[in-house]
Amino acid sequence: MVTESSLRVHRVVSPVRTQVAENLRQAILGRHFKPGQRLVERELVEATGASRTSVREALRELAAEGLVTSIPNKGTVVTEVTRDEARQLYELRSGLEALAGRLFVERASDTEIDELERAFGAIEESYRLGVGTLAAKDAFYDVLFRGARNEQLRQVTAGLHARVTYLRSFSLTQPGRLTESLSELRDIMNAVKARDADAVAKACMYHIKQAGQAGIDALPADA
DSSP: OOOTGGGOOOOSSSOHHHHHHHHHHHHHHTTSSOTTOEEOHHHHHHHHOOOHHHHHHHHHHHHHHTSEEEETTTEEEEOOOOHHHHHHHHHHHHHHHHHHHHHHHHHOOHHHHHHHHHHHHHHHHHHHHTSOHHHHHHHHHHHHHHHHTOHHHHHHHHHHHHHHHHHHHHHTTSTTHHHHHHHHHHHHHHHHHTTOHHHHHHHHHHHHHHHHHHHHHHSOTTO
């Protein structure tokens, strides 16, 4: 859970701007800041203990990710995602992930397949414990996209990551979605182990389609 104290930055090696951006990012993804909520620079400076310059730079970074939007005469607000925008995001993500899965099968080493299987095991454990699910899935996809050996594909997908993660946080609240998601990821893993590129692409696309529908269903009815 995000609290006011967790927004506070600490003077460590990473730049203050980076810390501010990450803290605000997690506050948005955790819905501490709600869609449409105005983010007042003065209040963020007080909450983070960072300079106004660092806060502004962090907000620009989040704007580039699509998590916040600058509105004339209103300032910076948390981006509101409509159902249509969510559908478009998931349509794009499904195609990218299917391609990544196919390329992974074609290009990944046996060692990387073993690494992906361990990452899937970590997802199973996170499901069992009921914590860290999104982080475990991120680690799985890190291996998948790295093994696909297509840097342009990885960069395009990374550009969608924050907004899709925001929607994923909604989708996993749907009854039964965690169990369904685990089953879908298991199908992907089994197809990878069989080195069946077509099956992997199909399983990846189906997984994102189901996740997208769950995320859209979880959005407010008027979104």
